[in-house]
Amino acid sequence: MQFQVLQRAAGSEARLGELCTPHGAIRTPVFMPVGTRGTVKSLTPEELYALGAEIILANTYHLWLRPGAEVVKAQGGLHRFMHWERPLLTDSGGYQVFSLAQSSQVREEGVTFQSHLDGSRRFLTPEKAIEVQEALGADIIMCLDECIPYPASDEYTSEATERTIRWARRCQGAKMRTDQALFAVVQGGTSSELRCLCAEQLVEFDFPGYAIGGLSVGEPREAMLAAVGAVLPRLPAERPCYVMGVGAPEDLVDLVGLGADMFDCVLPTRSARTGQLFTRHGRIVIKNSRYQEEDAPIDEGCTCYTCRHYSRAYLRHLFLNKELLAYRLNTIHNLWYFLELMREMRRAVAAGTFGEFRREFYRQRQHHSE
Amino acid sequence: MQFQVLQRAAGSEARLGELCTPHGAIRTPVFMPVGTRGTVKSLTPEELYALGAEIILANTYHLWLRPGAEVVKAQGGLHRFMHWERPLLTDSGGYQVFSLAQSSQVREEGVTFQSHLDGSRRFLTPEKAIEVQEALGADIIMCLDECIPYPASDEYTSEATERTIRWARRCQGAKMRTDQALFAVVQGGTSSELRCLCAEQLVEFDFPGYAIGGLSVGEPREAMLAAVGAVLPRLPAERPCYVMGVGAPEDLVDLVGLGADMFDCVLPTRSARTGQLFTRHGRIVIKNSRYQEEDAPIDEGCTCYTCRHYSRAYLRHLFLNKELLAYRLNTIHNLWYFLELMREMRRAVAAGTFGEFRREFYRQRQHHSE
Numbered sequence: 225m226q227f228q229v230l231q232r233a234a235g236s237e238a239r240l241g242e243l244c245t246p247h248g249a250i251r252t253p254v255f256m257p258v259g260t261r262g263t264v265k266s267l268t269p270e271e272l273y274a275l276g277a278e279i280i281l282a283n284t285y286h287l288w289l290r291p292g293a294e295v296v297k298a299q300g301g302l303h304r305f306m307h308w309e310r311p312l313l314t315d316s317g318g319y320q321v322f323s324l325a326q327s328s329q330v331r332e333e334g335v336t337f338q339s340h341l342d343g344s345r346r347f348l349t350p351e352k353a354i355e356v357q358e359a360l361g362a363d364i365i366m367c368l369d370e371c372i373p374y375p376a377s378d379e380y381t382s383e384a385t386e387r388t389i390r391w392a393r394r395c396q397g398a399k400m401r402t403d404q405a406l407f408a409v410v411q412g413g414t415s416s417e418l419r420c421l422c423a424e425q426l427v428e429f430d431f432p433g434y435a436i437g438g439l440s441v442g443e444p445r446e447a448m449l450a451a452v453g454a455v456l457p458r459l460p461a462e463r464p465c466y467v468m469g470v471g472a473p474e475d476l477v478d479l480v481g482l483g484a485d486m487f488d489c490v491l492p493t494r495s496a497r498t499g500q501l502f503t504r505h506g507r508i509v510i511k512n513s514r515y516q517e518e519d520a521p522i523d524e525g526c527t528c529y530t531c532r533h534y535s536r537a538y539l540r541h542l543f544l545n546k547e548l549l550a551y552r553l554n555t556i557h558n559l560w561y562f563l564e565l566m567r568e569m570r571r572a573v574a575a576g577t578f579g580e581f582r583r584e585f586y587r588q589r590q591h592h593s594e
Numbered sequence: 595m596q597f598q599v600l601q602r603a604a605g606s607e608a609r610l611g612e613l614c615t616p617h618g619a620i621r622t623p624v625f626m627p628v629g630t631r632g633t634v635k636s637l638t639p640e641e642l643y644a645l646g647a648e649i650i651l652a653n654t655y656h657l658w659l660r661p662g663a664e665v666v667k668a669q670g671g672l673h674r675f676m677h678w679e680r681p682l683l684t685d686s687g688g689y690q691v692f693s694l695a696q697s698s699q700v701r702e703e704g705v706t707f708q709s710h711l712d713g714s715r716r717f718l719t720p721e722k723a724i725e726v727q728e729a730l731g732a733d734i735i736m737c738l739d740e741c742i743p744y745p746a747s748d749e750y751t752s753e754a755t756e757r758t759i760r761w762a763r764r765c766q767g768a769k770m771r772t773d774q775a776l777f778a779v780v781q782g783g784t785s786s787e788l789r790c791l792c793a794e795q796l797v798e799f800d801f802p803g804y805a806i807g808g809l810s811v812g813e814p815r816e817a818m819l820a821a822v823g824a825v826l827p828r829l830p831a832e833r834p835c836y837v838m839g840v841g842a843p844e845d846l847v848d849l850v851g852l853g854a855d856m857f858d859c860v861l862p863t864r865s866a867r868t869g870q871l872f873t874r875h876g877r878i879v880i881k882n883s884r885y886q887e888e889d890a891p892i893d894e895g896c897t898c899y900t901c902r903h904y905s906r907a908y909l910r911h912l913f914l915n916k917e918l919l920a921y922r923l924n925t926i927h928n929l930w931y932f933l934e935l936m937r938e939m940r941r942a943v944a945a946g947t948f949g950e951f952r953r954e955f956y957r958q959r960q961h962h963s964e
Contacts, residue, residue, distance in 0.1 A: 262911070266918035268899075291911045295887055299907055307903040517665055529638075533677040537669055541632070541661045548636035551918055 225363070225405035225432050227464045233578040237456065237483030240573045243464055245311040245363035246403050247303065250278045252464060252485040255476065255566045256313060257559055258493060261286045262296070262306040265493055266552040267559075269308045274529075275556065276563045279311040279363075281488045284356055285320035289339050289346075293359035301361030313364040313488075316353040316395075316409075319437070319469070322371045330370060332387065350394035358401045366435065367395040369409035374443040381413040389425050396429055407433040407466060414447045416454040423458040434459045435466040440489075449478060456483045473502065473565055477585055480569050481578070492562045496554035499543045502561040504588045508536075510554070515540045528560035529553075595733070595775035595802050597834045603948040607826065607853030610943045613834055615681040615733035616773050617673065620648045622834060622855040625846065625936045626683060627929055628863060631656045632666070632676040635863055636922040637929075639678045644899075645926065646933045649681040649733075651858045654726055655690035659709050659716075663729035671731030683858075684732040686723040686765075686779075689807070689839070692741045700740060702757065720764035728771045736805065737765040739779035744813040751783040759795045766799055777803040777836060784817045786824040793828040804829045805836040810859075819848060826853045843872065843935055847955055850939050851948070862932045866924035869913045872931040874958045878906075880924070885910045898930035899923075 231240040241252040257264045257272065259280045264272055272280065287296060299305040303312060318335075321328055325337035325346075334349030353368035368391050370384040388411045399406055408431040412419030419436075426434060436455050439448045452467055459465050466486035467479050476487055492502065499510040503523040508515075510522075521531035522539065530539070530553040542550035572581035601610040611622040627634045627642065629650045634642055642650065652672060657663065669675040673682060688705075691698055695707035695716075704719030723738035738761050740754040758781045769776055778796040782789030789806075796804060806825050809818045822837055829835050836856035837849050846857055862872065869880040873893040878885075880892075891901035892909065900909070900923040912920035942951035 261915050261917060262908075263917050263919045266922070268919070268922075290915065291886065291907070295907065295911075298887055299889060299905060305905070305908055307908075516661065517668055519669060535669060535675070537661070537665065538632075538675050538677075541665075545631050545660065547631060547633050548918060548921055549633045549638070552636070552638075552922075 227433070227462065229462065231574055233573045234576055235579045236481040236582075238480050238569070238573050238578045239483055239485070240570055241464065241485055243311075243485075245279075245405070247309065247311045247363050248278075250311055251570055253476075253480045253566055253569055254278055254486050255562050256281045256486065256488040257562075258283075258488055258490045259306070259308075260490075261290075262302055264555075264559075265497065266548075266555050269306070269310075271556065272308075272559075273310070275559050276567065277310070277559070279313060280308065281313045281315065282306075282360070282362065283317070283320060284314045284353065284360065285317035285324070287314075287360060288317060288356045289341055293356045297359040297361070301359075303361065311364070312362040314357050314360050314362040314366065315468070316366040316368040317348055317356065318353070318368050318409075319371050321348055322373075330384075330387070332390075334368075335370075350391040351398040354395050354398040354400075354406075358399075358404065361401075362404065364405050364407060364433065367392040367406060367408045367431075369411055369437050371441070372411055372413045372438045374414065374441045374447075376413055378415070381415060381418060385411045385413070385418050385422050389422060392426055392431075393429060396431070405432045407431055407435050409435045409437040409468070410455050411438045412451070412455075413438060414443055414451060416450060419451050419455050420458050423455045427458065427460060431463070433464040433466060435468050435486075436484075437468045439467065440469045440471055445475070448475070449482070452479055452482055452484060473562070473585075474589075476562075476565060477569065477582055481582060492558035493555055496558040497551050499550075499554065501539075501554060502558050505591045506589055510536065510540050510543050512540075522557050523561075526557065526560065526564075528557050528564075530557040530560075597803070597832065599832065601944055603943045604946055605949045606851040606952075608850050608939070608943050608948045609853055609855070610940055611834065611855055613681075613855075615649075615775070617679065617681045617733050618648075620681055621940060623846075623850045623936055623939055624648055624856050625932050626651045626856065626858040627932075628653075628858055628860045629676070629678075630860075631660070632672055634925075634929075635867065636918075636925050639676070639680075641926065642678075642929075643680070645929050646937065647680070647929070649683060650678065651683045651685065652676075652730070652732065653687070653690060654684045654723065654730065655687035655694070657684075657730060658687060658726045659711055663726045667729040667731070671729075673731065681734070682732040683734040684727050684730050684736065685838070686736040686738040687718055687726065688723070688738050688779075689741050691718055692743075700754075700757070702760075704738075705740075720761040721768040724765050724768040724770075724776075728769075728774065731771075732774065734775050734777060734803065737762040737776060737778045737801075739781055739807050741811065742781055742783045742808045744784065744811045744817075746783055748785070751785060751788060755781045755783070755788045755792050759792060762796055762801075763799060766801070775802040777801055777805050779805045779807040779838070780825050781808045782821070782825075783808060784813055784821060786820060789821050789825050790828050793825045797828065797830060801833070803834040803836060805838050805856075806854075807838045809837065810839045810841055815845070818845070819852070822849055822852055822854060843932070843955075844959075846932075846935060847939065847952055850943075851952060862928035863925055866928040867921050869920075869924065871909075871924060872928050875961045876959055880906065880910050880913050882910075892927050893931075896927065896930065896934075898927050898934075900927040900930075
């Protein structure tokens with residue numbers, strides 16, 4: 225995997241880059257739609273290509289439990305299993321073990337937990353996280369980390385951060401495949417000191433990319449921005465930086481301004497399924513009765529498939545009736561919104577107008593449609 | 595609307611035809627996917643075009659109750675509301691009033707019933723059925739008929755059949771729009787005598803097309819074939835004949851052999867959502883554990899999008915996880931199977947080989963895959 229910074233913005237840390245993987249190149253800053261169980265909910269790969277998705281993320285925890293890493297491997301790996309031909313990233317499974325599984329217990333060796341599906345006992349170690357991710361075969365894989373909840377004691381935060389560093393070293397040692405890039409994950413909770421310490425130690429191990437994890441877990445937005453702001457200058461400028469699990473459109477704009485390169489979040493896809501649709505002016509709730517007879521599309525200026533062909537009245541009708549097409553058309557629109565936002569930011573960095581872009585982005589949000 | 599019989603098969607009544615509507619021509623025999631609430635569940639119109647769907651059906655009852663005929667009309671009619679640019683047929687609402695609504699009571703004037711959605715009292719008359727269908731604006735609309743359950747007494751069957759004839763006359767009288775073709779519906783239960791009487795009386799009113807209704811309501815398959823076999827010779831050969839709500843692939847093959855031209859059925863779409871997939875050799879149940887690691891597509895010989903790109907193992911994984919993409923990929927396959935079956939029959943009639951086609955169709959079904 226190769227990463228190249230092509231251009232830097234004036235007046236901010238925003239930067240344009242290119243990440244080359246065995247399944248093609250990605251332009252950064254990039255947003256990665258989430259395909260939890262090997263499918264971005266409701267969409268085909270061809271639709272994702274049409275939306276301009278360059279890389280998607282799948283969750284190791286879910287695929288490990290069902291259908292199992294060996295089943296996916298026997299089918300030729302996750303790319304072939306899910307018919308996705310572009311770059312793919314898998315997380316380590318750590319986040320779900322701490323947030324979704326039951327009775328998680330952390331020891332130095334790894335984490336024991338019970339599957340949320342059938343209660344079966346499982347044991348996830350740094351070595352196992354790598355083994356499963358090598359079976360899945362994504363282009364970018366992640367070190368097992370310990371996701372620290374918010375709030376957390378200083379003592380626990382420090383312990384978990386230290387363990388995350390030791391686990392990263394073990395992951396690096398366990399890695400066998402040479403066609404996958406392993407990223408380390410910076411933890412440290414809301415402590416800038418611990419975040420910086422963690423980043424500096426991980427950088428010594430020389431990973432091809434770095435992620436900032438443990439964000440969007442309930443902390444104030446300012447704490448999230450502060451954590452990223454503290455860590456980014458400690459990471460090597462020639463390596464990609466991935467802010468995990470973030471975020472809202474405002475977060476993406478501000479984090480790109482701080483110099484982050486990669487993002488993933490379930491927000492556009494999950495909101496689509498609950499009928500919350502993104503527009504330049506903010507979110508709208510499609511089941512609202514005011515849309516019953518509204519002939520206009522979700523967002524007048526949007527050129528996505530949904531906005532080109534369907535009215536708010538029709539989308540409301542589909543959503544109220546729980547029609548499967550509702551989730552699809554909403555997902556297409558929301559992902560287009562997020563991916564288009566990233567394209568606009570890349571264009572602005574390339575044109576040297578990122579500051580103007582950011583001001584205009586916030587100005588439009590003052591005109592809420594709801 | 596114009597209908598032309600282009601070719602007749604030798605050795606059976608199967609025929610190839612062309613039906614011209616304001617939204618384009620349809621080749622018959624034709625299968626119409628069902629788009630109950632103004633959406634063929636999970637699919638876009640573009641996907642339906644790619645599957646070769648030439649006409650779809652929507653249910654007046656559902657659209658009348660929600661979002662309401664006036665809402666659809668204000669949006670420019672059902673074609674525009676749902677972004678469907680090809681021919682469209684609406685039923686009269688009668689079938690759902692008798693099968694889905696609560697406390698239905700039939701009088702000469704019409705049927706009172708309670709909405710299955712909110713219990714509100716409604717009154718459907720022949721005139722109202724036309725008014726609603728004119729607001730929706732389909733190319734082909736249907737007379738209000740009384741769907742006779744199976745079994746039913748001779749007395750009730752006779753009364754309901756007579757009423758259906760009188761209602762057909764009233765529908766014809768109520769019709770205002772000249773760009774829609776109104777089809778009459780032949781009832782008569784399992785009585786060949788009543789079926790023929792009904793057909794003969796309706797033919798006197800000179801409708802542009804005729805349907806045979808009240809089938810697939812629990813009667814034996816032989817009774818269904820006998821009813822169609824009795825009615826078809828009584829209908830004018832130069833008008834299209836539509837067998838409503840039927841059926842399984844075997845039914846379609848046999849009914850085409852009797853001379854029927856149009857069909858609709860929820861079987862391919864509903865089965866897709868319950869994981870039952872059609873193949874040349876019969877149906878398979880995708881959640882079956884035998885498919886856990888099966889790399890083969892649903893049907894080796896099938897060229898649909900789903901079979902070209904996804905294994906049974908992946909489809910099983912999606913279905914077990916209730917992933918939205920499961921319903922879509924299954925629906926694409928099942929509709930392709932039905933629409934391809936119709937194309938094969940049309941080709942066979944054109945080539946004068948319908949008899950051979952039918953023998954081969956049944957021969958392949960002897961090799962069940964489950």
